[in-house]
Amino acid sequence: MPLKRLYRLQRARLTATPLTLRPALDWRGRLWRALLGLGLLAVAFAAGGWLGERHGRERAQGQAAQERAALEAGLAQRAALAANASGVRQQLDVSEAARKALAAELAGVQQQLAAQQQRLAFFDTLLTRNDRNRPVELVRCDFEPLDAGRWRWRVLATQGAGRDTAFAGRLLPAATLRDAGGRRRVELAAAPLAFRHYGSTEGELALPVGARIERIELRLVTDNDKQPIASCNNQEG
Template identity: 35%
Template sequence: MPIKRFYRQQRAHLASAPMALRPAPSRRMRIARAGIALMFIGGLLAAGGWLGWIESKAAHSSGFDAQTERVAELEKQVAAADAARRLAEQRAAVEIATRETLTRELAQSQAAASSRLETLTFLESLLTVNDRARALRFVACELQSLGDGRRFRYRGLLAQGFNSAAEFNGRLVVGVDYLKRGQRGRYVQGEDKPQPVHVKHYERLEGVIELPSDAQPQLLDARILSHDGKQVVAQCQKKVGGV
């Protein structure tokens, strides 16, 4: 049969061919081959790691550049905000200085106007008053707030009678009736230690009174006492804010 014939031919061919024997690799050869394989694998791993490091470095460099740009932008914003704050502080300082200057000028103008009014009142009184025998009299008096709610400046103008040639020496006592939380009170300055007053023809009086906190002045009462303090020579009472 054909199959049997094929097997016989194969056996005959194998029997006629010379047998070739390959020597078995030695231990050193196997170790060398393993080393070469490990070196190849290590090279592949090193190449992969190097490529990964290059990509990571590029990514980190890109992220660092973005962060640097962000930091620079934030620094610009902070610098702009700081410049705006300094400008606002400068403007506020200028406004405060301007307000203080205007307040001082207003106070000076009010004081000058009050002084001129006192002078005019005094001159008018010289023309209209016929009481020549009185040793001393008040021409005007007033009480002005200093703006802090507690301190007030009192002002007064004194004039001697026409027949009084000698200088008048006396004492000043200033009282203020006030209202605090619905309760009436009175503050007096000069009773224990009266302020000396010397008048030659006419004299301006001025001083500061400090009232209790939240006190609202109602009436100014200024009195000139004799030198011994036993007699009221002149007196001026004026409602605060009145005429």
């Protein structure tokens, strides 16, 4: 009995459900299905590549923007440093100008001091030396080496006491040298000297470079006579 009922139920189910026939695909259908699958895969790969390229482009643009911002910051910092360096350079220029001005002022003060010391030495000599019997006397001679054979000389001269006539004459510099050619004497250009009661003058000598200087001498002569009336040299105390 139960078997018959089960049989009738299955028969009723088969009768109620319409039959669907699925035709079997031939080789053309399978080919088209494979091509369709490959096409879908290609589309998927293309979409993935496009998305990856877009992401890479956006990332590269972001990096470029960061690098541009860093470059602009570096340029701004460089401009600030250049402005700071320009300010420091201006301060250095001002300091250098001030230093040169102070050096020039110091040189002027030193020259004035040297002149004052020269005058003091001259008047001190006048108090201790004044030979009435000599018309003119070189009371002080200073010789100072400069560079490359150049020497500076200074002379203080005075007339004998009681002489009111102005003196006019010349100083004749000469130097005794020793070099490869032996010992020799060199006469140099004369320097005029004119004063009344007392006077001073100075000049420079240009001697051969490399020669050993044994003696530098200044001889004083009048305009009318070549015979020296006074002299001094760098070896005198």
